[in-house]
Amino acid sequence: MSTDHQRAREALGARLRELRLSAPGGRLTGTRLAEHSGWGKSKVSKLENGKQTPTPDDLLRWVQAVGQPDAYDELLGRLRGFESHVRSWRRQLAAGHTPVQQKIAAEYAQSAVVHGFESATIPGILQTADYARSVFSRYAELHRSKRDTEEAVRARLRRQELLYDGRKRFLILVGETALRSLICPPSALAGQLDRLAGLIGLDTVRLGIIPVGASMKIPPTGGFWIHDERLVVIETWHAELWVDDADSIALYLRTWHALQESAVFGADAQALIGRARRALGG
Template sequence: MSTDYQKAREDLGVRLRELRLWAPGGRLTGTQLADQCGWHKTKVSKLENGLQTATSEDLRLWAQATGQPEAYDELIARLRGFESHVRSWRRQLAAGHEPVQRTIAAEYARSAVIHGFESATIPGILQTPDYARSIFRRYAELQRSKQDTEEAVRARMQRQDMLYTSRKRFRIIIGHTALRSLICPPSVLAAQLNRLEGFIGADTGQLGIIPPDASLKLPPTGGFWIHDERLVTVETWHAELWIDDADSIATYLRVWETLQESAAYGADAHNVINAARRALNPRERP
């Protein structure tokens, strides 16, 4: 969880405490407030100390119980402000993957230079339809979200039109694990490797691949995307992080530049992909 997010949650807790202590009908204890809201007595303390994220219903009950219903609009604005930085998959995927793809596409459209890193999967911007289909199905099962696979695949493929827009530049690094992870059938992965090779040397992009025997200064862990040095997006299992503070963005840029030192480009990248393709053959035998 980002520092900015936690600070905002703590600030909201301070405001909640103020409302409780200065209630028009008289100061409420934490136990009294919890009783009025129908909560366990520890919930008030957790919310006030930034140890738990409030829901919109929590804030509505708090404003009512403290006799200050007019404070709800202020509280919900605070909540939405820091929720925009930590976007839970449960909420984002309530309507399926296709709307999320549209949101991502809008951010790509705003960006001129995009730095990306993925350690274990092929980046969405370079995926084939069949590979993307496998990814969306797996994640819909995991998140128990709406199965809108075909709509999501179409939206992702439309976003790839940006690869051929002259005013954009994509600088992408992929870990070698992504070339061999059978998140899809071997034949689909083989076609995906061909797709990657086609992007090497593209006018609008630069593709680097970290070989299995590369010397590393940093462990190539989770993926992230940097948009014009103004926004970083990071996917975790429970949420997508949108990071926009300058210090954090600078850190991610340093990570990307450090990983780039270990990446293979051009003919060397082709060799890494070819090795992964050869490794697929035994798996495809009956």
């Protein structure tokens, strides 16, 4: 469990304690609250001290017991803010990569404008089948997860149909390093670079390449994807983070725009892709 996750759970517990102690009918003891809610005696203490994550039903029973039903939406928002957004790869990949692809595809489907950045890997929404196959195989080995590679590849490629939806816009930045990283066989990377070159000029996609050696306003870090200024998805080695608070989304948008200032587009991007392609030969 991440430190941020635990701190958020402890903060929620402190808020629950505050509501119990400020009950309109007088402060309620933990024992009385447990009896009123039909719980064991230790549950109130565990919830208040961040030792147990409440369910939405737990929160509803709590606000009813302390006579403060108006606090339910606030508590539920706090719960959603940390419980659903730290998505451990170990848990997600227990059923393989395909369900993960289907979940993120649903977010793309409801997004009109997507801002994306990847520093060292070709983004999934732009990958060829051969490149995606190598990526899924490497990650399955790393996480020791179910190998459903071919299903996952098909799911990823189905998402790419959205690139041709005239109602959508994809604003994507990719580090030049991604054009040369051999996470796949050279022949697969060659095909991937041809695919990238073919997307430049598509009216729904604005693809920028950040050259190696470009002057940077901020240091590039891991990839992130912003959906309609309502959600940011960030991948780390251990988990996928889904962030939906306004301040954080604004920060990632500022980050994207700062990175964009270092990117090249159009013919200049084509030239970088062509240079990487020629370096592969064949």
